[in-house]
Amino acid sequence: MDAGTWFTQLNAWQVMALGLVFFGAIYGLGGLAMSLLTRTLAGLGLGRPLDTRALKPDQLQREWRQSFYSILVFGLGMIVPWGFLQLGWAHLTPTAGAGRIALEILVLLIWNDVHFWLNHRLLHTKRLVRYHGDHHRSVxxxxxxxxxxxPIEALMLGNIILLPMLVHDFYFWSLASVPLLSLILNLIGHSNYDFFPKVSDTHPLAASRRHHLHHARPAGNYGFALPFMDQLMGTQVKTGTAQPTSH
Ligand SMILES: [Zn+2]
Ligand SMILES: [Zn+2]
Known part of the structure; x- marks a missing residue:
């Protein structure tokens, strides 16, 4: 049996339990791996930390608490794409070649950047910024x-695959790769580490610098991993205008 059929045949409780284990595991392992990676690179003198100020005293406890609620939203929320399949609103293709899988993942990653920019820009509007303040407490x-x-932000960002599922019959593993790849890119964005200090701010490898600038000066750089949405919409933060301020 292919993975898509197996997933579709799970019951609602099994899907939510699978979602909680999946998101809890990738987040826990990913966070630890990123901490270890940046510590090792700093020890080797490769790249540099972006902001060397101390964390706020309760920052890590708050981040873990809020992350726990996001894992609940994302994990339990797996019931929604599963529900789409049950209702026949979406279908999965049982087989796919490597080329098709690569193309599906590429399209989903580009959509991820568009979807993130739109939701993140909305979260910076007067009406919604109250829900985004929690994330920006981490300077x-x-x-x-x-x-x-x-949790409102988790609901907005977590629905990324729903629209694509309605318009195309994806291969199960293409869809399953989205939360994992998205997490890896997002961990890079929040690593507080400049992996390639020599590249320009708009270079794909400068993602962590761009998102660091967004936390230092939240007006601008709403994009996710790639700079194209900020370039298209004219919302780039220029280096030098985003000196970290004391909070
Ligand atoms: Zn952020
Ligand atoms: Zn923001």
Missing amino acids: VTTPWSTYSFH
């Missing part, structure tokens, strides 16, 4: 800032 970011946001 000096850590890997645990990644899921540290209000």
